[in-house]
Each structure stands twice: as structure tokens, then as C-alpha cells.
Amino acid sequence: MGTKTSTGTIILASILLAAALTALLFAGAGVVGTPFPAFDLFDLMARTLPGGLLTFGIDLMVDTIRALNLGPTDDIAKLAEQLMAVGVFVLLAAVSIVIYFLIARRVFARSARRRDSLLSGLVLGGLFGLPMMAISASLNLTATAEPVVSLAWVAAVFVGWGLAAGYTFYRLSAVSPTAETEASATALNRRQFLIQLGGAAATITVVGAGLGALLRNTPSAPPEESIQTNAAELPNADNAVSPAPGTRPEYTPLDQHYRIDINTGGPPRIDLENYTLKITGLVEEPLELTLDEIQGYEPMSQYITMSCISNRLAGDLISTTLWTGTSMQHILERAKPTPEATHIKIKAADGFDEVVALDVIRQDERVMLTYAWDNEPLCERHGAPLRIHIPDLYGMKQPKWITEMEFIPAWEEGYWVRRGWDKEARVRATSVIDTVATEAAYEDGDRTLIPVGGIAWAGARGISRVEVQVDDGDWVEAQLRSPLSDKTWVIWRYDWPFEAGEHRFAVRCIESDGTSQIETVAGVRPSGATGIHSVSRIV
Numbered sequence: 086m087g088t089k090t091s092t093g094t095i096i097l098a099s100i101l102l103a104a105a106l107t108a109l110l111f112a113g114a115g116v117v118g119t120p121f122p123a124f125d126l127f128d129l130m131a132r133t134l135p136g137g138l139l140t141f142g143i144d145l146m147v148d149t150i151r152a153l154n155l156g157p158t159d160d161i162a163k164l165a166e167q168l169m170a171v172g173v174f175v176l177l178a179a180v181s182i183v184i185y186f187l188i189a190r191r192v193f194a195r196s197a198r199r200r201d202s203l204l205s206g207l208v209l210g211g212l213f214g215l216p217m218m219a220i221s222a223s224l225n226l227t228a229t230a231e232p233v234v235s236l237a238w239v240a241a242v243f244v245g246w247g248l249a250a251g252y253t254f255y256r257l258s259a260v261s262p263t264a265e266t267e268a269s270a271t272a273l274n275r276r277q278f279l280i281q282l283g284g285a286a287a288t289i290t291v292v293g294a295g296l297g298a299l300l301r302n303t304p305s306a307p308p309e310e311s312i313q314t315n316a317a318e319l320p321n322a323d324n325a326v327s328p329a330p331g332t333r334p335e336y337t338p339l340d341q342h343y344r345i346d347i348n349t350g351g352p353p354r355i356d357l358e359n360y361t362l363k364i365t366g367l368v369e370e371p372l373e374l375t376l377d378e379i380q381g382y383e384p385m386s387q388y389i390t391m392s393c394i395s396n397r398l399a400g401d402l403i404s405t406t407l408w409t410g411t412s413m414q415h416i417l418e419r420a421k422p423t424p425e426a427t428h429i430k431i432k433a434a435d436g437f438d439e440v441v442a443l444d445v446i447r448q449d450e451r452v453m454l455t456y457a458w459d460n461e462p463l464c465e466r467h468g469a470p471l472r473i474h475i476p477d478l479y480g481m482k483q484p485k486w487i488t489e490m491e492f493i494p495a496w497e498e499g500y501w502v503r504r505g506w507d508k509e510a511r512v513r514a515t516s517v518i519d520t521v522a523t524e525a526a527y528e529d530g531d532r533t534l535i536p537v538g539g540i541a542w543a544g545a546r547g548i549s550r551v552e553v554q555v556d557d558g559d560w561v562e563a564q565l566r567s568p569l570s571d572k573t574w575v576i577w578r579y580d581w582p583f584e585a586g587e588h589r590f591a592v593r594c595i596e597s598d599g600t601s602q603i604e605t606v607a608g609v610r611p612s613g614a615t616g617i618h619s620v621s622r623i624v
């Protein structure tokens with residue numbers, strides 16, 4: 086590359102080539118289901134880098150996108166994660182090309198021949214591509230293409246990319262060292278080449294990204310007909326306390342249930358036909374249980390509210406649905422742990438894991454191996470075919486996509502605990518104002534009342550009382566709707582005597598045993614958010 090090739094040109098060409106590479110890989114993932122190394126690399130980083138590092142970046146993006154009010158937190162967080170993954174990959178690829186250009190310029194000086202350039206480009210393709218392929222091979226859980234096809238495609242793309250980089254180097258460095266006139270002809274030539282490169286790379290990037298996005302197999306959205314199937318039969322349907330208009334649905338439509346997991350590209354693929362749950366470790370004899378066998382045990386159904394420990398005060402990472410499965414006590418009986426066994430390490434298809442004490446299972450029959458949600462077999466994104474429910478704990482303690490239960494002799498840290506989150510992750514009591522329903526104002530004698538309402542939840546500990554404060558007034562008791570179960574949120578409402586002006590509404594709750602909600606404000610990390618939720622409204 087002649088001295089006349091500016092740094093800007095080098096960087097521009099590198100970014101163009103890196104973007105085209107990424108788009109081609111993305112297109113393959115969408116069209117034929119080959120791995121997308123950008124997501125795999127990010128999954129690797131997420132699993133190996135210190136917990137806070139990526140979270141910081143993702144949080145930043147989530148906050149930004151949230152500020153623009155673009156949709157539910159879980160979707161935004163996943164999008165932010167994917168954008169970061171793509172950004173990191175493009176950056177790495179571009180930097181690799183820049184480095185390659187700089188080295189090639191030294192090695193070949195001004196006499197770069199076409200063959201040398203292409204060969205050295207191949208070396209670049211291999212040096213960058215092989216580790217990426219290794220990462221995908223060991224980590225990718227979502228690819229649907231045959232491994233041979235995946236290998237061939239991804240290898241071909243990296244080879245093609247290396248050759249393109251080599252050729253670009255050749256064209257940009259083809260400087261005639263002598264005649265002035267030829268030098269200007271070379272400059273023209275180089276400019277034309279850059280325009281061609283730009284056009285080709287932009288086309289590949291746009292078409293590839295479009296194809297990939299269009300054909301990406303987005304994890305099975307729950308079937309339409311499952312939405313609200315239970316609404317008619319909710320156990321508290323005839324309760325006298327009706328939710329204030331604008332309160333969130335008491336029973337979350339399945340397609341709106343929040344979703345959080347560590348997988349950038351989507352849920353891990355599990356062959357349901359041949360699935361077995363492995364029982365290993367300190368048991369009389371290792372076992373494999375089929376789904377039929379598990380579903381043969383006495384079934385139980387529980388209405389359950391689950392929340393992510395990352396749910397911010399009044400956030401949307403909390404939902405309620407009907408969980409169906411069998412008590413873990415049956416599994417324990419079948420597994421026959423040896424006397425040394427004290428805990429089960431629950432392992433999942435995506436590398437996630439958590440640990441539950443045998444004592445918890447023995448003392449609480451509601452700890453449940455779950456295979457259905459909302460009267461439908463668990464859908465892909467919520468953990469098909471098996472997930473566990475452990476009452477009173479945040480979602481981080483409850484693996485989805487369970488593949489193995491290993492009986493172990495002592496407690497161990499689970500996936501998020503190793504990354505600095507709460508060892509116990511017992512849910513914090515929370516109460517939220519969903520609505521100040523001015524449009525539903527009604528007359529009551531000589532007063533006008535405005536329904537105010539929302540939810541309160543304290544895991545399996547239950548809520549005994551919810552109180553509302555308007556401005557600096559007294560805390561007044563709200564009405565409670567009977568909950569769907571002792572583990573779901575409670576819908577509360579307070580019909581507030583209207584006074585014009587701007588007002589601040591605050592809510593707090595008290596658990597069944599009289600414990601008050603923690604009022605001190607704390608963020609989600611490491612133990613879950615606390616604090617009083619309040620909203621200001623001009624009425």
C-alpha cells in the first residue's frame with residue numbers, strides 16, 4: 086500500500102469489509118441456520134468476563150432505548166445485547182484488517198504482487214476465522230443447519246473475506262513507483278476501486294442483514310390461542326374488588342410474559358423427541374427420566390408470579406401465569422440420593438446452572454418440576470421441556486431448559502451468584518402504582534372518587550395490607566383483591582377522593598407476617614430493588 090493510501094482509506098476499507106463479513110454470516114444464520122459467530126463470541130464473553138462489565142454496557146443501552154420508550158424491557162435488553170454483540174464483532178474484524186494492512190505494507194513494501202496479497206489475505210481469514218469457528222463450534226446452541234453445512238459455510242465466508250481483504254490490499258498498494266503521470270493514474274484507479282468496494286460491501290451488508298433479519302427463526306412465540314385461555318376460569322373471578330382501570334392484567338397473557346436469559350441468539354435447541362432428564366451424582370444409580378415418566382407423576386398446577394432480580398422498582402420484568410408440573414418430591418423419591426447428598430445442581434442446556442437444597446424440596450412440596458405454562462407445554466423461550474419452580478426466589482434461581490440434576494454433597498454458587506448476585510435471592514416485597522384512573526372518576530354522594538391501583542407482591546410470603554399516601558397525607562389502607570394464589574401478586578385499589586391540582590401518590594405493602602416493605606431505595610444489584618414507588622399526576 087503506497088504512502089499515498091491514507092489512514093482514513095485504510096479504516097474505511099476495513100469497516101466496509103468487516104460489515105460485509107458480519108452481514109454474510111448473519112444472512113447464513115437466518116437463511117440456513119448456520120452459527121452466527123458474533124452472538125457466540127458475545128455469549129462467550131458474557132460467560133467468562135466479570136459479571137459487571139457487560140452488564141454495564143447493556144444497562145447503558147437499555148436505559149438509552151428505554152428513554153426513547155421503544156417497548157418492553159426484556160425485548161430491549163435482548164436487542165441491546167445483540168447490537169453490542171454485532172458491534173464488538175465488526176470492530177474486531179475491522180481492527181484485524183487494519184493490522185493486516187499495516188503488517189502487509191511492511192512485509193511487501195511497495196512491490197505487493199497479486200499472489201502474495203491474496204495469500205496473506207487467506208492467512209488473515211484463517212487467523213481471525215479459525216478462533217471464531219472454534220468458539221461457535223463449542224458454544225453455539227441455536228444453529229439448526231447440519232454441522233457440515235455450518236462448517237462449510239462459515240469457513241467459506243471467512244476464506245472469501247480474507248481473499249477480499251488481500252485483494253483490497255493489492256489494489257490499494259498498486260502504486261507505480263516511478264512516473265508522475267502513472268502515479269496520478271494509480272490514484273484514480275484506487276479511487277475507482279474504493280467506490281467499487283464500497284458499493285459491493287454496502288450491497289452485501291444491506292442485503293445480508295435484511296435477509297438474515299427477515300428469515301431469522303425467532304424463538305417460538307407462544308401460540309395465539311393460548312393467550313388468555315384461562316381468563317374465564319380464574320379462581321378469583323367473582324371477587325368483589327375489581328382492578329382500577331389501567332391496572333396490568335392480573336393473569337399475564339403468555340406472549341407478554343417477561344423473558345430473561347443469557348443467550349444472545351435465542352433459546353438453546355433441544356431435541357424434544359429424544360429428551361431425557363439425567364439424574365447423576367450422589368444417587369444410588371444414575372438415571373435418565375423421560376418426559377412421559379415425569380408427566381406420569383401426580384401433576385399439580387399453581388398460579389405463580391415470578392420476577393427477575395434485575396426488575397427495577399415498578400419495572401416490567403415480573404409476570405404471572407399458571408405453572409403445571411410435578412412436585413420435586415416425586416423426583417427425589419425416584420432418584421434415591423445417597424446420605425451424603427445435600428443439594429442438587431440443576432444444569433441447563435445453555436450452560437446455566439443453579440443449586441437447590443434437598444431440605445427445601447423435602448419441606449415444601451410446591452417446589453415443582455414444571456412442564457406446562459398456561460395449560461400449554463412449556464414453549465421454547467420459557468424453557469421447554471422442563472424448568473423448576475422454587476417458591477419465594479427470584480427467577481435467577483430457577484433454571485429453564487433443564488438437562489441434568491446432579492446430586493452434590495454441599496452448596497455451590499450458581500450462575501449469577503458466581504457473578505456477584507445474591508446467594509439466596511429471596512424476593513423483596515414490592516408494591517407498584519399502575520394507574521391513577523382519572524378517566525374512570527365517579528360520583529359517590531357529594532364526593533368524586535378516582536380509582537388508583539396496581540400490584541403488591543412478596544413472593545410466597547403473601548401480602549396482608551397495602552397502603553397509599555397522597556402528598557404528605559396519612560397512609561391509608563387500600564382494598565385488596567383476593568390473589569390468584571398465595572404465590573401471586575395481589576391487585577390493590579384505592580378510590581381516592583378527588584382534589585384538583587398536582588398530586589404525588591405513593592404505595593407501600595406489608596407482608597402476611599406483618600413485615601413492612603423495605604422503604605430504603607436500593608438498585609437491583611446484588612439483591613433486588615427496594616424502595617417506595619410513587620407517581621405524580623396533574624388531575
Ligand SMILES: Nc1nc2c(c(=O)[nH]1)N[C@H]1C(S)=C(S)[C@@H](COP(=O)(O)O)O[C@H]1N2
Binds near residue numbers: 346466467468479
Ligand atoms: N437455563 C436458563 N435458565 C434461566 C435463565 C437463563 O439464562 N438460562 N435465566 C433465569 C432468570 S435470570 C430469570 S429472571 C428467569 C426468567 O424466566 P422467563 O424468561 O421464562 O420469564 O429464568 C431463569 N432461568
Ligand SMILES: [Mo]
Binds near residue numbers: 481
Ligand atoms: Mo433474572
